[in-house]
Amino acid sequence: MPDTESTSHIPVSVDEIVDALRSQSPDRILAISKQAHPGDVEMAFERFDEVAREEVLDKLPAEVLSEWADYLSPGDVEHRLNSLPKGEQREVLESLSDDELVDLLQEIEEEDRPQYIELLPEEKRIVSEDLMRFPEETAGGRMTMAMATVRQNLTVKEALDELRCIQNEAELLSRIFVVDENRKLLGKLRLRDLAFNTWDTPITELMDGDQTCVSVLADQEEAAQMIARYDLVALPVVDENDQLVGVITHDDALEIMEEESTEDMEKISGIGGDRGDLAYLQTSVLSHIKRRFGWVLVLAFLALISGWVLLKYEEVLKAYFTLALYFPMIVAAGGNTGSQAATMVIRAMSLGELGSKEFGRVLWKELRVGILLGAMLGLCVALQVEFLLPDQFMPEGINSLRIVGIVGFALTAQVMTSTLIGALLPQLAKMGRLDPAVVASPAITTMVDVSGAIIYLGLAKVMLGVF
Amino acid sequence: MPDTESTSHIPVSVDEIVDALRSQSPDRILAISKQAHPGDVEMAFERFDEVAREEVLDKLPAEVLSEWADYLSPGDVEHRLNSLPKGEQREVLESLSDDELVDLLQEIEEEDRPQYIELLPEEKRIVSEDLMRFPEETAGGRMTMAMATVRQNLTVKEALDELRCIQNEAELLSRIFVVDENRKLLGKLRLRDLAFNTWDTPITELMDGDQTCVSVLADQEEAAQMIARYDLVALPVVDENDQLVGVITHDDALEIMEEESTEDMEKISGIGGDRGDLAYLQTSVLSHIKRRFGWVLVLAFLALISGWVLLKYEEVLKAYFTLALYFPMIVAAGGNTGSQAATMVIRAMSLGELGSKEFGRVLWKELRVGILLGAMLGLCVALQVEFLLPDQFMPEGINSLRIVGIVGFALTAQVMTSTLIGALLPQLAKMGRLDPAVVASPAITTMVDVSGAIIYLGLAKVMLGVF
Structure with a gap:
């Protein structure tokens, strides 16, 4: 994790922006807005909690809001918008990019939406009503x-003339998409192809016929993965009639990937629900609890199964209490190796490394990893039991090799079982069309705890002959 | 996780590429290389393990290798290169982009490097020797x-004429960087600014004076974060004399973010070492074990501390064995809440949401979250103990409320402690300039296991009066 300010050349630091915002002085905020990059403003706002943020927003001049609106969370923009006169509301709304405008409109209560929509100029109104048809997490909901x-029948000169007219509206001019009379995608041009060729060249001669595109209803993650895989600046989005309706740009892809990675990590740690647009410090204590309590409660009660297994083996444990010394180790080793395997598999699935036919290969690989890891660990710990365990811990009247064997074998079996469970559950979840990260992690935790208890104490019961 | 092939328009599916590669027929491979996108070829190669990959590579025609080289792992390219004649080696090397060429040269044994370098044309040789000075994980190691x-003293016409000459070499022409006579960065232009303005306009009039840039020695993650934060197509990289030496492009940023997220997830799960360029299925069983065994072994022995705590409380446990029923629950609740808090904090740090002054605020937030989560969970489980626990489990001669109290309070204290530990350790690691994800996770696991045992059994010992 780099120290962001150290080596980069940035006019105003995030800390300076935070200070200016905290001052709540419209003049200071206006002054800093002339220098600060909105991307840094976004980071500065992430340092404020809800109450402080609203206080700052209430002091934000409308012209500053217009400049920053694309980078603030829709909720924050809406909060400030509410208290502005109509004219300034219009100014802010017009400053928003297509996708941010749609996010904002979706944030606003349905009955308040028309009053904002009618402030929009005709063209933007049509666009935003079009875009609002698509759920937020789809390619359509994310595109501009x-x-x-x-059109494909133009020459370089004609194409340049057309582009000159839209040069101020287009978000991205370095990729130009060529369509036929039905708006069907035929290929793409780079602006350099037009800039450096003679005016009468037909653009079809310069066009790259690559028709890679994504459907409006595809998951935004799919779009981001395509942009990453094909190194695209912009990915065309087509509707159900194969007509080109928008593009997703490289910066959206970065944002989507960040969101999806965060989501995956959170799910693996048993954090539920949607993070939304809010950063860690912006999220209230109650929201944090809401997202975390669910799994904590479920897992707590599931852990009763392990407790119940312990009770079942009361005789063994009471007779040879030394076994308790290795109990946490065996359970923990299962948790660790199970979560290693699960993380490997979940991440490989997220990165698209595993096709649908790879199920068996993954299991076979993890089976071998599990056996070897388990055997190595079992051996190390067995040696510790035999040579390093102080005599006072060794139960009397028993050959120490029996304890060595129980601990060593139980560890081997537990690590092997846990690794397999960790590799198996995410894949089963995916086959059942469930989210591997959500389903797998808590289930793995519980299962390996139980398996550890049964393997270890069961083995001890048999080997020590306590019935 | 989207089903990649479903909605997108791609000429050849990854499965078809896999089949063609598997056939090892140079003709089929040549045929598919005309249609397949190299990004899909990369995915196809991720499905092969080492042995199978080398067999395929040995059959790869040089012209296909040239086309795919940027997308294959440097190790794979080197493997094939070794068995090609000099002429074809040169062809492949020339086809590589700057940064991939440098990755490849760094992969090759130092004594073999000169023979490849001398195949390069003068200009590429200078560039690659320049770039090889920078470690792989820095901005310099990643740039092109x-x-x-x-230069800033040109007109639009003069600038266009210069760009026309380099249009085939430049990776990216949509951002043009303006420098002074010392190559110091002054600002940037878009190609559209040149294409749509009169030829005699001085470019300084059209230039955006944004001088955001990153140092050659900055961490690649810092560069990627800047590209994400400022929505850049390309981030200029400057050397110690502030001279512009290269750029990092948007597609590099996506790749870096993917790598860094993967690394973070793996570290949190106790997987060590570097993933390298290899995908899950490409990595051999032994490499998997190498990366996983370290933490598994360390954590296993650390778990002995919890076992030792159990032994210390032998009297209490033997006297009231029912306590064992709730032992796994209390330990697991600590692990779950601790890892939730750690994930939240580690991810917020990775995303740059937490400044250096936020230490106290994070702790204060997690303290409140921990107390509330703990109290809620403690209450739920206390109610379960009182009303749902079958009588057979309740030790005789004790008021059930004592057990209720012990379990409820221990859970509350354990969850609060674990949440704090989870929030504290990543921040301490960062202050000590260690990697939060590496240090925090295993330490948290061990600490919360021990704290759970001490809190629960210690409380029981006091409340039940066993001394």
């Missing part, structure tokens, strides 16, 4: 319609 | 030098 398209 | 730069 402000891209450059040209 | 093939960017478009122009």
Whole structure:
């Protein structure tokens, strides 16, 4: 994790922006807005909790809001918008990019939406109503319609003339999409192809016929993965009639990947629900609890199964209490190796490394990893039991090798079982069309705790002959 | 996790590429290389293990290798290169982009490197020797030098003429960097600014004076975060003399973010070492074990501390064996809440949400979350003990409320402690300039296991009066 301010050349630091915002002085905020990059403003706002943020927002001049609106959370923009006069509301709304505008409108209560929509100029109104049809997490919900398209029957000169007219609206002019009369995607051009060729060249001669595109209803993660895989600046989005309706740009892909990675990590740690647009410090204590209590409660009660297993083996434990010394180790080793395997598999699935036919290969690999890891660990600990365990811990009247054997074998079996469970559950979840990260982690925790208790104490019961 | 093939328009599926590769027929491979996107080829290669991959590579025609080289792992390219004649080696090397070429040269044994370097044309040789000075994980190690730069004293026409000459080499022409006579960065231009303005306009009039840049020695993660934060297509990289030496492009940023997220997830799960360029299925069983065994072994022995705590409380446990029923629950609740808190904090740090001054605020937030989570969970489980626990489990001669109290209070204290530990350790690690994800996770696991045992059994000992 780098120290962000150290080596980069940035006009105003995030800390300076935080100070200016904290001062709540409209003049200071206006002054800093002339220098600060909105990306840093976004980071500065992430340092404020809800109450402080609203106080700052209430002092934000409308012209500053217009400049920052694309980078603030829709909820924050809405909060400030509510208290502005109509004219300034319009100014802010017009400053928003397509996708941020749609996010904002979706945030606003349905009955208040029309009053904002009617402030929009005709064209933006149509666009936003179009875009609002798509759920937030789809390619359609994430795309912008402000891209450059040209018809295939143009020459370089004609294409340049058309682009000149839209150069201020288009978010991205370095990729120009070529369509036919039905808006069907035919290929793409780079602006350099137009800039450096003679004016009468037909664009079809310069066009790259790559028709890679994504459907409006595809998951935004799929779109981001395509942008990453094909190194795209912009990915065309097509509707059900194969008509080009928008593009998702490289910066959206970065944002989507960040969100999805965060989501995956949170799910693996048993944090539920949607993070939303809010950063860690922006989220209230109650929201944090809401997202965490569910799994904590479920897992706590599931842990009763392990407790019940312990009770079942009361005789063994009471007779040879030394066994308790290794109990936490055996359970923990299962948890550790199970979560290693699960993380490996879940991440490989997220990165698209595993096709649908790879189920068996993953299990076979993890089976071998599990056996070897287990055997190595079992051996190390067995040696510790035999040579390093102080005599006072060794139960009397028993050959120490029996304890060595129980601990060593139980560890081996537990690590092997846990590794397999860790590799198996995410894949089963995916086959059942469930989210591997959500399902697998808590289930693995519980299962390996129980398996550890049964393997260890069961083995001890048999080997020590306590019935 | 989307089903990649479902909704996107791709000429050849990854499965078809896998089949063609598996056939090992040079003709089929050549045929598919004309249609397949190299990004899909990369995914196809991820499905092969080492042995199978080398067999396929040995059959790969040189012209196909040239086309795919940027997308294959440097190790794979080197493997194939070794068995090619000099002429074809040169062809492949020339086809590589700057940064992939440098990765490849770094992969090759130092004594073999000169023979490859001397195959390069003069210009590429200088560039690659320049780039090899920078460690792989720095901005310098990741940048390309093939960017478009122009001097500030040009007109639009002059700038266009210069760019026309380099249009085939430059990786990216949509951002053009303006420098002074010392190659110091002054600002940037978009190609559209040149394409749509009159030829005699001085470019300084059109230039955006944004001088955001990153140092060659900055961590690659810092560069990726800047690209994400400022929505950049390309981030300029400057050397110690503030001279512009290269750029990092948006597609590099996506790749870096993917790598870093994977690394973080793996570290949190106690997987050590570097993933390298290899995908899950490409990594051999032994490499998997190498990366996992370290922490598994360390954590196993650390778990002995919890076992030792159990032994210390032998009297209490033997006297009231029912306590064992709730032991796994209390330990697990600590692990779960501790890892939730740690994940939240580690991810917020990775995303740059937490400044250096936020230490206290994070602790204060997690303290409140921990107390509330603990109290809620303690209450739920206390009610279960009182009303749902079958009588057979309740030790005789004790008021059930004592057990209720012990379990409820221990859970509350354990969850609060674990949440605090989870929030504290990553921040301490960062202050000590250690990697939060590596240090925090295993330490948290061990600490909460021990704290759970001490809190629960210690409380029981006091409340039940066993001395």
